[in-house]
Structure formats: structure tokens, C-alpha cells
Amino acid sequence: MKYLVFNSKKEASQEAYKILKSLINENSTLGLATGSTPTDLYVEMIADYKAGNFSYKNIKSYNLDEYVGISYDHPESYHKFMEKNLFDHVDIDKANTHVPDASASDLELAVKSYQEELNKAQIDVQILGIGGNGHIGFNEPGTPFDAGVHVVDLKEETIQANSRFFDGDINLVPKQAMTMGIKDIMRAKHIILLAFGKAKQDAIRSLVEGDEITENIPCTILKNHPSVFVLVDKDADFQ
Ligand code: F6R
Numbered sequence: 571m572k573y574l575v576f577n578s579k580k581e582a583s584q585e586a587y588k589i590l591k592s593l594i595n596e597n598s599t600l601g602l603a604t605g606s607t608p609t610d611l612y613v614e615m616i617a618d619y620k621a622g623n624f625s626y627k628n629i630k631s632y633n634l635d636e637y638v639g640i641s642y643d644h645p646e647s648y649h650k651f652m653e654k655n656l657f658d659h660v661d662i663d664k665a666n667t668h669v670p671d672a673s674a675s676d677l678e679l680a681v682k683s684y685q686e687e688l689n690k691a692q693i694d695v696q697i698l699g700i701g702g703n704g705h706i707g708f709n710e711p712g713t714p715f716d717a718g719v720h721v722v723d724l725k726e727e728t729i730q731a732n733s734r735f736f737d738g739d740i741n742l743v744p745k746q747a748m749t750m751g752i753k754d755i756m757r758a759k760h761i762i763l764l765a766f767g768k769a770k771q772d773a774i775r776s777l778v779e780g781d782e783i784t785e786n787i788p789c790t791i792l793k794n795h796p797s798v799f800v801l802v803d804k805d806a807d808f809q
Contacts, residue, residue, distance in 0.1 A: 571798045573778050575807045579766045582801040583610035586697075586762050587618070589799050593695050593760050599630040601696030601755070602656070603707075604648040605732075607764045608697055609655055616659040626662035632691060634698075634707040634755075636672035637744035638721060646735045670719070672748035677721055681748060685719040688754050696758035700765050703727050704773040704787035708749035711786045717751035731769070752791055760797040763789075765806040774800070775808035 576582035590611070594600070602608070618624050633648060642649040649669050657667055668687060674680035698706050703725060709717065710725045724732075729743045736742035755761070765774050776782070777789045778800060784790055792798050 571778065571793065571795075571800060573800045573802075575802055575804060575809075577804060579610050579803050582764060582766070582803055583608075583614055586611050586764060586799070586801050587614035589762060589801075590615075590695055590697075591618070591624070596625050597628045598694040599632070599691055601693040601750075601758050602631050602633045602652065603697045603699050604633065604635070604651045604655075605699045607699030607766060611697065611764065612656045615656065619660045626660040628666075629662055630666045630691065631662065631668065632688060632693060632750075633667075633669040634696075635747050635749040636670040638672045638677065638746035638748055639744040641673055670748040670750075672721075677748070681719050681721060684748070684750075685754075688719065688750065688757075693758040695760045695762060696755055698755070698761060698763040700763060700770055700773050700777070700789055701728055702731060702769045702773055704776055704789040706752070706763075706789050706792070707755060708747040709752050709755075709788045711788060713752060713785060713788055715752045715756075715785055715791050718753050719748065719751055721746055721748050752788060756791065756795055760799070761792060761795055762799045762801065763792065764801050766803045768805045770802070770806040771808050774802055774806050779808065 636648045640647050670684050671680040700706060703711055708722050710722055723746055729740050733740045733743050773789055776787045783793055
């Protein structure tokens, strides 16, 4: 595991983009994340595309998760997030992008078909944020490490943390999500995990320090992955 500390989210995201670019080509498959963490990385990706240095025409992407209970048109859905923050600004073919179909009427079927799609794919680089409680994707503490795609009840602390996207009102935050499992995340060839702000410090400590691997802190499984880059700002740094 490579652990890198930067002065700011911007600097960490610039370096994350350099690492990402060194690991992929224009035919690669990306695993993508949402939330506040990867936004500056997406800014770097868009800028490099606009400068004519990279094309997404043949890139495929798979997103980690999507809320259950809000439509794709909701401004805070992860479908909308991806359009706003990346897909609408590069030449990616929307048919090559995949975000869990969490507003399907038959969720069980949607879970099964996302799993099948992932099983057929090979993600070259998975981008991850991290929850204050150590969740990756929406694999909350206690999720078995061998879990695949599933519907999850979000923990109270995750609902609380994400209320900032919903006018600070926890009642407006979806209580469930559909997520890739830990097993799916671990299949990626490379992982780039970003973390910014004090609220992530404990999770980063558990991830980087010591040998403990426990389902109670999902990110700790990444200690078993052969190629992980962890980039943090100084507030998320635990040292
Ligand atoms: C998002 C995801 C989550 C977030 C995490 C941190 O697709 O899978 O694990 O990365 O909840 O969220 P932010 O970045 O908003 O602090």
C-alpha cells in the first residue's frame, strides 16, 4: 500500500490523476465513486480530456453504488452526480457507463443483473472514497468480506454525514442503497482511495496502521489487496 499525504484536496487529486493515468489506457474499465471526495479528481480528468490528452470513447465504467428510494432525476442521485461531475463533460459513451439500477421495481433482479455485469467485467482501477466508519462503497461495518452486490441499510452515521447533500435534513436522506460488495471491489486490479478532512482520520488510521483486518471496519480488507494507493490531505492524515 502506498500512503501519500498532501496539503490539500486539490493537490492530492492532481497526484491521484497522475497515478490513474499511469495505470490505464483509452480502453480501460474504471470503477467510479460519488460523494464529495472524488470531485476534484473528476475536474482533473475533464481538464485533461478538454486539453485533448485523453479520450473516454472506449472507456467503460462501473459505479460503486446508488441510493434506493430516489429517482435518477433527483439532483442527489448518483446517476445525476455522475452526469454532472463527469459523464456530461467527456466523450464517454453513456452505453458504456454502469450505475446500479437502484430504482428498479424489482430490486432483487437489479442486484442480480449488476452482479452479472460486474462478473463479466475487469475493473482496471477502482476509485474509492471512505466513510468515517470505514465503509467503502456502501459496505457498512459488519458486512461480510465475501459479499457481492447487495442492498444495504445505511448506518445512522452515514445518513447523518450525507444529510449535508439533503439540506441538512436526515429525513430526506435515503435509508438504503444498492452497492458493489467488498468482493467486487477487491477484484479491481488497482485501487486509488482518497480521503479528505478530519472526519476520515480514524478510518485512515485503521486502514494504514497495524495489521488488523476486521469486518467491523470494512476498509481494512484493502490491506490484502496487492495494489492500493491512499491519498489524503493533512486533515485526514493520522500521523
Ligand atoms: C460513494 C461511496 C461512499 C463515499 C463515502 C464518502 O460512491 O461509495 O463510500 O465514498 O461515503 O463520502 P464523501 O466523499 O461524500 O465524504
